[in-house]
Amino acid sequence: MLDWMLMNGWMVWLIIAVLLGVVEILTLDLTFLMLSGGALAASLVSGVTGGNLILEVLVFVAVAVLLLFAIRPRLLRRLHDAPGKDALSNTDRLPGQPCLVLETVTAHTGLVRLDGDVWTARAGGGEQYEVDEQVYVQRVNGATVVVTHVPLNPAGPTVQA
Structure with missing residues (x-):
């Protein structure tokens, strides 16, 4: 089983990305979505390099941290400052x-x-x-x-x- 996971790392990362996406749907905080993006990037690296686990983990961490600290705050700000938020009700x-x-x-x-x-x-x-x-x-x-x-x-x- 471990050999299969090492040979098909891209699929393991893809499954992790989907699971993190499901958790994001339940939490709606955009945190797990950013982690899912890191897992997708690691899946891509795994598919291209053919299974360098250390490189995949480094890409996952780097992309997830970048998304968490660079993209997530901007997305949250846009969601909270959405136009019409202070619009009058009927x-x-x-x-x-x-x-x-x-x-x-x-x-x-x-x-x-x-x-x-x-x-x-x-x-x-x-x-x-x-x-x-x-x-x-x-x-x-x-x-x-x-x-x-x-x-x-x-x-x-x-x-x-």
């Missing part, structure tokens, strides 16, 4: 949007039409809004919008009640 965009009262809105009940959808609504500040009155979203509370008759201040995301 509910974050709603405050300040106009809506039409469909059913009288009080502090406890009401319905409004907002961007073509019907939302449960509550009146902010204890007021009451009648049917067909235009109101503005003050904030979103779960699946309910809190509305007011005053448009939001452009300087801030919510109106203070």
Whole structure:
């Protein structure tokens, strides 16, 4: 068995690379992916040189260290600084949007039409809004919008009640 492994070192390194790739899929830290890259490089060297184990191990270590310290930090930085990471969600965009009262809105009940959808609504500040009155979203509370008759201040995301 040892003779076969020495004769087919490229295949052993390839199996190691695949196993490290599987571990990477489970951890998602990019560490084992870099080690897998080192194993792939060692597999290539083994296939070209025909089985110089010391050279293969040196290539594995060199490539893995290079990938770990030169490539991995850049990849992690790009993943963490991905565009759109700080983008507003749909509910974050709603405050300040106009809506039409469909059913009288009080502090406890009401319905409004907002961007073509019907939302449960509550009146902010204890007021009451009648049917067909235009109101503005003050904030979103779960699946309910809190509305007011005053448009939001452009300087801030919510109106203070």
